[in-house]
Amino acid sequence: MRTSANIPASVAAALFFFASGASASDGGRLDAFLKELSGKLDLSRAGVSIVDLRDPAAPLRGGWQDTEIRPAASVIKLNLLAGAYNAVYNGLTFDAKIKITRNNWTGTWNPEEDGIHDPNPPIKLGETWTLGKLTEVMIRRSDNVATNTLMDFLDRKAVTAFVRSAGLSLTYVRHKLSSGTDVDDPDATGYNQMPPYDAATLLMLVAQGRLVSREASERMYATLSGQLDRELIAAALPEDAVYAGKTGELSAARNDAAIIRAPGREYVLVIYTQLPGGQAKPLIKAIARAVDEYFSGGS
Secondary structure (H helix, E strand, O other): OOOOOOOOHHHHHHHOOOOOOOOEEOOOHHHHHHHHHHOOOOOOOEEEEEEEOOOOOOOEEEEEOOOOOOOOHHHHHHHHHHHHHHHHHOOOOOOOEEEOOHHHOOOOOOHHHHOOOOOOOOOOOOOEEEHHHHHHHHHHOOOHHHHHHHHHHHOHHHHHHHHHHOOOOOOEOOOOOOOOOOOOOOOOOOOOEOOHHHHHHHHHHHHHOOOOOHHHHHHHHHHHHOOOOOOOHHHHOOOOOEEEEEEEEEOOEEEEEEEEEEOOEEEEEEEEEOOOHHHHHHHHHHHHHHHHHHHHOOO
């Protein structure tokens, strides 16, 4: 059984289109919109990054404190999603079998406890799962055990080198995730880091079909569209909008990073907050509503 996928940075760089130069300023309209929004909502403990994809060949960007380093929480898992598809592009298969071991065991969210149907069973210690299924549950139900297992299997340093070659210059996958039970992580090198700007860059590449390959991007988008936690950006959108994204939560942080597609508009929206859930949830929803209204109004 293969237990790691060491992808050289030089190979990773060759497989990505560089994000630098892939986006442009919109003359400040999005920045001005967010500055105006900061006068209506308290954004002092938030970071927001937006990419206007209505013209996919010439995306326009704007942000509010979106390069500041805030806890990424489970949004960091987007990098492992990209790393898994890069590994398969390089010769692995999503049918590769991986054993669940105690050193990666920790607490994780169970959607069924919140009345949300999860088509996948919970992971049990000692089971063997496929790379494909671990990748799916890592994103769709934010499974921490799957995440930690993939950090070992894919090699977090290779994943970091890969996404940084795509232009995510402030992103580092450094430590496994713990919830209630600490994990054995002798290879940890510090805190995970992925500011809103970098998360938006990764999702922009997915939306454009430019992350690893068009087919890989389409499959990543399909995985993101199956996100089970839909109480933040997704809950604020009108019925004509389709959400595909990844949420994150810590005791004092709540985040959401998403691709939004709807008639006449397509954009990436990433919102990080350094607030407990009870305060973060209404703020994220208010930002998401305002952003969608901005695009719906033909701005």
